[in-house]
Amino acid sequence: MLDKIIAKITSEYTTLSNEIIEEWKSDILMLELEKGTQLVREGSYTNKLFYIYKGSAKAYHLKNGKAIADWFSFEHEFICAITGYFLGHPSEHYIELTEDSILLEFNRKHINILSNKYHDFERFTRNAITKIMLQLQKRVVYLQFSTAKERYDFLLQEYPKIELHISLGDIASYIGITQETLSRIRAQK
Amino acid sequence: MLDKIIAKITSEYTTLSNEIIEEWKSDILMLELEKGTQLVREGSYTNKLFYIYKGSAKAYHLKNGKAIADWFSFEHEFICAITGYFLGHPSEHYIELTEDSILLEFNRKHINILSNKYHDFERFTRNAITKIMLQLQKRVVYLQFSTAKERYDFLLQEYPKIELHISLGDIASYIGITQETLSRIRAQK
């Protein structure tokens, strides 16, 4: 199964030789965990990167005691505590499973070793980061100047089935509006 | 002078051998252009990446006829039409110099060739993209749920001298508020 998942990952980004894949596999953990499991706690040092094979996860932070969703990750997507992973700072985010999930856990150190050792692996990481960067760019555009409804419509375009996986409150905070407002928008459809 | 600039760029991201630098230089244009010059027009295909050596630039798009700033770039920073450059789509952005500037112009094709040929260059591009990704991540956080004043304060923290280079209207649109609101916030200081 791990081989199948890795094949899927590499097919999306770049090809990797068997040698690289074997070395990579040696440090991958495959986890099967329940909805609600916290993968990362705010304030903790974390060097882990996750790949959701089945299920979904969210990253969020607290502002005035309220959870604000920062990042959702569904099947075949990565998720990590961005500032923790890339900058080595204590994590500003919690990461929590929003459904029962099967996921892979990678480790920054090993990823960096592989990136330094193999050009192809470096390309793979570049491609993965580029994808994340482009997603963020899109979010900035619609957070900057758009109404609550425009934001919601945009999100549905990106993730048509998000409502099956993520609660209304989390969706609302992700697009920067309150849950009451989102509820009213839904009611009008 | 070009050598000096390249030394500066590489010092920020990764070391590159002389061989690589020479090959890279063969396709770099150095430009000295006036404030107001348009580097990229919306709708155009563009495969150019710019590095501001002196001066500053902005990327923006039009919404309901109004310009909305998407990205500022100051000395020693990169700028490009993100979707145009990374996805090969027609550009969604204009890029325009906000001051008289000296800049370098790179070309996606050549950058990709170098990235494929040299592992070190690939690492260099990965680092550059990672930096852009982290900047976007920060912007998302403060655009998501913060008051006009918080956004402005955050921007000043990131770019303390931005007011010397960028007009009030552009700054306002960048942080997702109107210029009148920004003017009033300033008046209260």
Add this chain to the structure above:
DNA sequence: CATATCCTTTGATATAGATCAAATTCGACT
């Protein structure tokens, strides 16, 4: 140096969406 244009400030008003509060529905567990 006069005029035109752009940029910023100030004022008055309107409104989208927040906040507070309560009712209703949903889902999980016994």
Add this chain to the structure above:
DNA sequence: AGTCGAATTTGATCTATATCAAAGGATATG
């Protein structure tokens, strides 16, 4: 199926910020 707690909806109000409008200031141009 029945109960409890969580999630969602609905309602009433409030407020930050948008919008509209006009007046100053600053900067560039002939």
